[in-house]
Amino acid sequence: MDCGAKKFYHKHDFDSRTFLDTYFSDKLDMVFGDDALKFPMMNFHYVFSSGFVKGDVLIDVSLGPLVHHLYSACDIFKDIIILKLNERCTMETSRWKDTRTGAYDWTHTSAHAAKLEGKSAQVQDKDEQLKAAISHVISCDFENENITHPVVLPLADCITSVFLMESICKDEEDYMKILGKMSKLLRPGGHLILIAVLNSSYFIVGGEKFHGFGFDESFVKNALSKLGFVIDYCAVQRRKNDSKLINYKAVMFIAACKAK
Template structure:
C-alpha cells in the first residue's frame, strides 16, 4: 500500500471542506472524534491551563482548516495568527472566522472545550472569544526560508502545529528542514506545541490518496532535541477507530521549549 501513488497536500488540489466533514464533523457516524477532536482538545486544555505556556502572540501553522485546538489558547493569547499553506484552506478558515453563510461549524468542538473548562453554558462566548483573538489568516510557503515572505511576523511566544509536518515532509531530511522553519517563528524561551500522527503513510480525502510522512515518537523527539528544544510534555493515544481512509497507529501531542 505504501507503494501506491500519492498526491501531496501542498502541491495538488486538496478539498479542505470535504476533509473537515470526514474527520472533524459532529455527524453521528464520524469515526474519528476520539482522535481528531477530543484528544487534541483535552491536551490543549491541559497545556494552556497549566500556566507554563504564556505570552501575547501565538502563531498556528496547521494542516487543512481545523481550528478546534485553539479554543483553550484564546484564554491566554489575544493575538493569534493563523498560517495556511493551501489557498482553499485559507478561504475555509476565513469563512468560519467571518461567520459567512455556509461556513463549517465548530460548535461541537466549542461545546467540548467549554465542558473541559467547567463552563458548558458559555459556548457562544467561546466562539466569539476565539474569532476575536484571531488577528490574521495569511498564506505561507515552505519553499521560502521565511515561510510568510514577504510578510515578516513578530516572533511568537507560542507556535502550534497540527499534522502539517506529517503532510508536507517527504522524508526525514525534509521533516528537519520544515521543523526548523517552524521553529524560526518562535522566540527563544517560547513553546512549540506539536500534534501529529504516528506511523501514518497516507490519508484519503475526496477519493484521492494523499501522502503522509511515516515516523514514530522517537524520531520527533530526537528532531526537536537536535534543534535545541527541551520537551516539557508528551501524550500519545493509540488509535481509537477502524477506517481505511488512513493508516496511522497513534496520535501524539507534545510541548517543547525553545532554548536558543
Template sequence: MDSTTHKFYLVHGMDSRSYLDTYFSNKEDMVFADDALKFPMAMFYYQFSTDRVEGTFLIDISLGSFIHHLYSASNCFKEIVVLKFQERCIMELNRWLHDRTGAYDWLHTSSAAAELEGTRDQLQEKEMRLRSSIMQILKCDFEQENITFPVLLPLADCIISAWILEVISKNEDEYMKNLEKIIKLLKPGGQLILIAVIDTTYWFAGAERFHCFKFNEEFVKNAFAKVGLATDYYAVQRRRNVSDLIDYKAMLFIVGRKGE
C-alpha cells in the first residue's frame, strides 16, 4: 500500500474504540503494553514524583482518548484541560469521565499507576483523582489563531502532547507550525512533555491505515531548539514488539522548557 492510500487523521477521523483496543487494552493479544503503556507511565511518574515539573494548570493535546498518561500528572496538577481534534474522541473520553455505561475499562492502567506509586490500597482513588482534575474537554482546531476558539484558555504551566504531532503533520513545515501552535499555549518557563514514535510512516486503527510523518530523534531535538525549548530530559525506548499494525522503531519521551 503506497502513501496515497493512507488516510489522514484530521480529514477522515478514526474509530476511537478500535484505536484503544489495538494499542492500550488489557487483551492477551495486545502486544504494545511495554511501549504504549509501561514506558510512558514510568516516564511520567519519574517526572512528576521528583519535582521536575510543577504548577497548577496543565493542558493535554494527545491522540485518541486514552487517559493512562495523566495519572501521575493529576497528583500535581489540580486543573487539567484536555484538547481533542475529533468529536468521536471527545465522546469516548466523556463516557469515562462521567462513568457512563459503555465507558472504556482502564482498570489495568490504574492498577499499574498504583503499583508505580506503591499505593495499591488506594486503587479506586486513582481514577477518581484524575476525573476530578479534568476541568474541561474541548475541541481544538489548529487552523485557527486561537486553537480553542471561542474559548480562551490561560497559559499552561505544563503541556503534555502524546503521539499527535506526527499524525496531524504531513511534512516538516507543518510539524513546525503545529509545534509552534502548541508552544503558544505554554507559559514562559513552562514545560512541554512530548511522546512520539520514531521513524514511522503508518499506523492502523481498526482496518484503516493512517499517515504518519516520519522523523528521527535529532529532528525532534532540533525542532525544540528552533521554537525556543531547552531540553530538560530525554529518553528513548527501542521497540519491544513485533507487529505490522505500525512501523515505528522507537518511543521517544522528551521534556522541553520554554524560555523566560
C-alpha cells in the first residue's frame, strides 16, 4: 500500500482507545511493552534524574493520547502543557487528567515510574502528582504558524515528543518545517526530547492502516543540527517484537539543547 492510501492519524478518524489498548496496555497479548513503554520511560527517567534537563515549563506534543512518558517530568516541571492534534486524543487525555468515569487506566505505567524511582509503594501518589502538574490540554494544528492559535504559550524549558514526527510528516521537507515550528516553542538553552521509531512505514489501529514516514538516526541528528540544536544524549534500541501491526526497525531516544 502506498503512502497516499494510508490515513494520517491527526487528519482522519482515529480510535484513540483501540490505539492505547493495542500498543500501550498491560494486556497479556500486548507485545510492544519493551519498545513502547519500558525504553521511553527508562530514558526519560535517566535524563530528568541526571539533572541536565531543568526548568519550570514543559510542553508535550506526542502521538495519540500518550502520557506515560511524563511521569518522570513531573518531578521537575511545575507546569506541563499537553498539546494534541486530534480531538479524540484531546478528550481522551482530558478524561484521564480529570479522573472522569471511563478514563484510560495508566496504573501499569505509573507503577513502573514509581519502580524506576525506587518508590514502588507510591503508585497512586505518582499518578496524582502528574495530573496536578498538567495545567492545560490543548488542541493544536501544525498547519498554523502559531500551532496553538489563538492561544499563545510561554516559551518552554523543555519540549517532549513521542512517536509523533514519523506519524504526521509526509517527507523530509515536512519534517524540517514541523520541527522548526516545534523549536519556536522552546527557549534558547532549553531541551527538545524526541522518541521515534526508525525506518517506519505504517501502523495499524482497529484494522485501519496509518502513515509512517521512514527515516534513520542520521537524518534526525542532521535535522536537529540544521536548526541549531546540540545533541546531549542519544540511545537506540533494536526492535524487540515481531508483529505485523506496525513496521519499524528500532526505537530512538534523543535529547538536544537549543543552542540558538
